[in-house]
Structures are given as C-alpha cells and as structure tokens.
Amino acid sequence: MGDLSGNYDIRRFPAVSMGSAGYAEAETWARAVAFGFHDSVRTPEHVARSMATYEADGRIFTGAYQSGTVADSSLPAEVPVATFGTFRKTLNVGFGRMLETQMVTAVTVRTSHRRRGLLRRMMTEDLQAARDDGIAVAALTASEGSIYGRFGYGVASLERSVKVDTTSRFTMRHQATGSVEVADPKVLLEVAPKVFDRVHRHTPGSLGRQQWYWQLASGSLNREGKEDPAIKVALHYGPDGGIDGYVSYKFLGWEPAPVTVEVVDLVAATDHAYLELWQYLAAIDLVERVSWNEAPVDDPLAWALADPRCIDASDSRDMLWLRILDVPQALAARHYPSEGTLILEVGDPLGLTAGTFALEVQGGQAAVERVHAGAEPDLALDVSALSSIYLGGVCPVTLAAAGRIAERTKGAALKARQMFAVERATHCLTHF
Numbered sequence: 001m002g003d004l005s006g007n008y009d010i011r012r013f014p015a016v017s018m019g020s021a022g023y024a025e026a027e028t029w030a031r032a033v034a035f036g037f038h039d040s041v042r043t044p045e046h047v048a049r050s051m052a053t054y055e056a057d058g059r060i061f062t063g064a065y066q067s068g069t070v071a072d073s074s075l076p077a078e079v080p081v082a083t084f085g086t087f088r089k090t091l092n093v094g095f096g097r098m099l100e101t102q103m104v105t106a107v108t109v110r111t112s113h114r115r116r117g118l119l120r121r122m123m124t125e126d127l128q129a130a131r132d133d134g135i136a137v138a139a140l141t142a143s144e145g146s147i148y149g150r151f152g153y154g155v156a157s158l159e160r161s162v163k164v165d166t167t168s169r170f171t172m173r174h175q176a177t178g179s180v181e182v183a184d185p186k187v188l189l190e191v192a193p194k195v196f197d198r199v200h201r202h203t204p205g206s207l208g209r210q211q212w213y214w215q216l217a218s219g220s221l222n223r224e225g226k227e228d229p230a231i232k233v234a235l236h237y238g239p240d241g242g243i244d245g246y247v248s249y250k251f252l253g254w255e256p257a258p259v260t261v262e263v264v265d266l267v268a269a270t271d272h273a274y275l276e277l278w279q280y281l282a283a284i285d286l287v288e289r290v291s292w293n294e295a296p297v298d299d300p301l302a303w304a305l306a307d308p309r310c311i312d313a314s315d316s317r318d319m320l321w322l323r324i325l326d327v328p329q330a331l332a333a334r335h336y337p338s339e340g341t342l343i344l345e346v347g348d349p350l351g352l353t354a355g356t357f358a359l360e361v362q363g364g365q366a367a368v369e370r371v372h373a374g375a376e377p378d379l380a381l382d383v384s385a386l387s388s389i390y391l392g393g394v395c396p397v398t399l400a401a402a403g404r405i406a407e408r409t410k411g412a413a414l415k416a417r418q419m420f421a422v423e424r425a426t427h428c429l430t431h432f
C-alpha cells in the first residue's frame, strides 16, 4: 500500500443549484461539511434547497482532495477531506459606511486528516487571494475561540443569550408610537430583506445576510431542511404605517415551566420598533418567558425596563471575528468622530499587511500613510488587536490593559477609543 499520510489537491468551484453542471461535486462538498459539523446525513432535497441559497449568495467552495492512495473501502477521493467556504457581503464599519468583506465559513477537516496543516494552507491561500483581489477585511464566526487568532483575526463584536421574564414584572417606560400586528410567516420572504437592509445601514458591525435567513425567519426552511410550522411572525408598523421591524418566534411548549417563547429572528430598523416588538413579545398571553440567543450585550431593553433584572443574561460571547487584510485601505474606509493623529505599528503573523502607519483624521476623514519602519509609534499592536478595535465594539484601553496593545505615547489608547468610536452599539445579527 502507498503512503496514506496525505498529499492533497486544493480545488475551488462555485456553488450551483440542482440541474447545473458541477452540482455533483458541490453536493459532495456540502455533505462533507455536514459530516465535519456532526450533522446527520442530509436528504437530497435538503442539500438541493441549501445549495440554491448558496448559489444565490455566490459562494465559492474550496475542497482538499487526496491525491495519493486512498485507503481501501474508505470514502473515495472525490469526497474532500477538508472544506472551506467563502462569499462576499458588505460590512457596516460605522456611520453607514460599507466595506466589502470576505466571509469565511464551513471550515472542516476530516478527523483522520487533521493537524497536518490543511486549515493553515486553505486559510493563508484564501486571505492572500482576497487581498490580491482588493478586499480589505475578512470575517468569520468561530466554533472555538482558540483557532483563529493565529491567523490575525480578532473578536470585533459580542452577543449574549437572554431569558426575559415577561410576567407582570415586565413593564417598560416606553410609550408606543407605532403598532404591531401578526402576519403569515411567508410574508417575510418579501418583507425581511427590506427591513434588514435598513438595519444593516444603521448598525455598526452588521454584515449583509445570506439568502438562507429569509427562509429560516419565514419558516420555509429550518435547520433540518424542512418547513417549520411552529414559526410565528409579528410585524412592526412605524407612525407612517410602513413596516420597520419584525420578530419571528416559536412557542416551545407547555412544559417545562416557565412557558417560553424563543426568538428566531428579531430585526428592528428603529429604536421604537425594537422596544415595541419587545412589548409585543411580553404581552403574549400564557407565556412567562422570552428567550433570545443572539441578543446585543449593550441592550437598550435593559434601560427601558422598569426592572432591568427581568433580563437574565448569560453566556456573553465573541460573535464576529474580523481580520484586516490591508491596513491603509481599511483605516481609510472608516469615518472617525474625533480628530487626531495616531502612529500605529502593526504586526501581522501572515505578513499580509505589517508595517507602521500614520492615521491622520480631519473633519472625520482619514488620510493613511505608510511611514518608515523606525518611526516612533503611539501604539504597537498586532493586526488581530487592530481588527478588534476597528468596529468600535472593543475598547483599546482594555486591550492595552490586557497587554494586547503597547501604549508608547501616554493616553494614545484613550485617543484611539475616541477616534474609533461608532455612533451606536456594535452588533452583528448575521451568523454564517
């Protein structure tokens, strides 16, 4: 028998829907991803429906295939031993500015081929290619917190799970200005993209959503690849009568106590819509609790409630991981609410964008210049820390206290905090 330790061909191809050339290869790739995340074998219909949404998103699939001898009776060579998916959407980098972003997803390596450098190879090749293509940032959500820092990613937004007591204890100071009405869940196929687009434009850290979200929120396609008859939907109408928010939710059953409704998707384009959708959820009769696993950490709900302890928040965690690929391009793309100059010495473990850069802000606009290596920096940090503070959701002063940023000029971390501040709390509602 030949060497089974593994030589691999890396192949890239687009997602295509059923009936198109290349579907068999794409389907096999998708099945390998499901295996990597311990899913049950998916039905052909489930794969086909998912694939149609992947094609609509313009996903590119990367697979690593055994090029040497394949062990007798094991999975054949056309099943990839490693997978890596990408697509591109816009990221709101604050004050409504959008930056096209390389979104990385579906990273798996078959157990029998792990720790041979396959992830490292796929990641470094992909980040280099994205940068060569003029993309300034990459993003992902991580299965484990220990994997991606080494590639220059940093945590840029947080989220938390909440359980909200909606018994008589729930009272809000807010006086409603709009109204809420129940709708057929399927209306979200048309309504949700429009409402989300507004949210995307006013929320720093928001990423464009994949097509699958409209299917999920409307009950058209659940995580098991089926229609979800349990989904219920309510829409919020603003004072002008237009729809400016929605909530998609499920009743979890009469037992165990407390009787609970779970939020599947809550998207509100105005502050009033957000609070009034919560007022609606709290008013659902016979229900004592509303849970939501993707709630913001900095949540206006807590401040609108007469008793903020109605919110039982647990599991505050990293959500969006960002990786700046091109420091001058990324810094110049932002609007800055505070004037000033900062010299940043940026390290990069992959060597994509290391250097010393002068960030000079006047009237909110940035001029960014690479300066000579010997220039005295105000802050020295690696690209992971710079990516963390970039969306204004992570405080540079805290990273300095953690030793992740070296403050060479006294007060520079606070200055960075003021310069990188954004207009409202950073929050990403897009999991991928």
Ligand SMILES: CC(=O)SCCNC(=O)CCNC(=O)[C@H](O)C(C)(C)COP(=O)(O)OP(=O)(O)OC[C@H]1O[C@@H](n2cnc3c(N)ncnc32)[C@H](O)[C@@H]1OP(=O)(O)O
Binding pocket: 036, 037, 104, 105, 106, 107, 108, 109, 110, 113, 114, 115, 116, 117, 118, 119, 120, 121, 140, 141, 142, 143, 144, 146, 147, 150
């Ligand atoms: C964006 C997403 O899709 S997140 C989902 C990630 N996928 C999963 O969690 C599915 C289960 N896990 C896996 O499939 C694999 O173990 C992977 C993808 C996490 C790692 O793949 P591998 O090919 O084994 O990684 P590779 O050999 O390239 O290792 C690269 C580096 O990461 C480190 N590493 C790999 N996995 C882990 C881990 N789980 N925790 C900590 N470090 C890790 C390796 O030690 C290595 O370090 P070094 O190069 O700095 O010495």
